[in-house]
Amino acid sequence: MNLLLAEDDEQLGDGIDTVLGHHGLEVEWVRDGLSALQHIQQQHYDLLLLDLNIPWLSGLELISRLRSEGNRIPVLVVTARSQVVDRVKALDSGADDYLVKPFDIDELCARIRAIYRRTHFQDPAPLCHDDLVLDPAARKVTHGQRPVELSVKEFDILHSLMENRGRVMSRGKLMEQIYPVDDEVGSNAIEVHIHHLRRKLGKHPIKTVRGVGYVIEKGG
Numbered sequence: 533m534n535l536l537l538a539e540d541d542e543q544l545g546d547g548i549d550t551v552l553g554h555h556g557l558e559v560e561w562v563r564d565g566l567s568a569l570q571h572i573q574q575q576h577y578d579l580l581l582l583d584l585n586i587p588w589l590s591g592l593e594l595i596s597r598l599r600s601e602g603n604r605i606p607v608l609v610v611t612a613r614s615q616v617v618d619r620v621k622a623l624d625s626g627a628d629d630y631l632v633k634p635f636d637i638d639e640l641c642a643r644i645r646a647i648y649r650r651t652h653f654q655d656p657a658p659l660c661h662d663d664l665v666l667d668p669a670a671r672k673v674t675h676g677q678r679p680v681e682l683s684v685k686e687f688d689i690l691h692s693l694m695e696n697r698g699r700v701m702s703r704g705k706l707m708e709q710i711y712p713v714d715d716e717v718g719s720n721a722i723e724v725h726i727h728h729l730r731r732k733l734g735k736h737p738i739k740t741v742r743g744v745g746y747v748i749e750k751g752g
Contacts, residue, residue: 533648534558536577538568538594539610540586544633548581548610551637556709557644565589569597577605579647584611584622592625599626606651608643610635659694661737661748666694680732685710689725693738693748702745 535552539545540563549559560577562568566588572580584591595607609622612633619630628647631640656668663676671687673680682690688710693701703722726746730736737748 533578533644534576535560535579535581535644536568536571537561537581538563538565538586538591539581539583540564541583548640552641552644553708555641563587565591565594568594572598572603572605578651579644580605580607581644582607582609582611582627584609584613584618592621595622595625595627606647608647610640659691661694661697664694664733664737666691675733682729682732683725685721686725686729686732689722690729690738693746697748698750700741700745700747705745 533556535557537545537548537552537559539548539561545561545563549561552559560571562571564587568580568582568586569589571577582591582594586594589597591609591611598605598607607627607629609627609630610633611618611622611630614632622630628651629643631643659666659668665674666687667673668691673682673687673690689706692706692709706722726738730738739747739749741747
């Protein structure tokens with residue numbers, strides 16, 4: 533999940549960025565409403581985490597601007613404003629949920645998951661590269677119409693690489709996405725899984741970028 537965080541409190545923003553990263557979420561962090569608007573206009577995000585008291589363009593102004601432009605990005609307001617009138621204004625302006633600071637990080641993650649389920653109710657489309665097909669909903673992989681049996685971690689790594697075709701995924705990023713933060717994992721775990729994937733796929737699309745990570749290049 534790719535999130536945009538709009539928060540001008542450095543300590544809180546850094547904390548949210550770090551913790552959500554540990555939960556396998558991609559977070560881009562901006563400090564003001566104008567930067568948030570520009571980022572949303574330039575690329576896709578699955579969710580906007582929005583403080584109301586941000587400079588240049590307030591949270592309420594940003595929500596109203598996005599909705600007036602027809603942008604339906606899900607918005608979770610995270611703010612110190614606890615009055616009912618503030619909740620009503622934000623929700624009526626187009627916010628999807630409202631969380632008051634201080635908050636528990638588990639509740640934040642649960643609300644993010646709930647919004648994601650509500651706004652992404654359709655099964656994800658299969659991912660294809662040449663004759664390699666990965667079906668995220670059924671958790672099945674075929675190569676040349678031949679079913680490929682993968683372990684849970686092998687499937688998750690291949691899913692991440694195919695979902696990010698053209699982007700080099702570092703070993704650290706893959707580790708964050710497929711292992712819980714408190715798991716004890718060997719330093720060569722990703723390399724072992726990649727080796728098994730390549731063996732099972734035969735003519736495989738996974739390229740090594742020496743010293744950086746792994747990539748499935750676009751074009752297939």
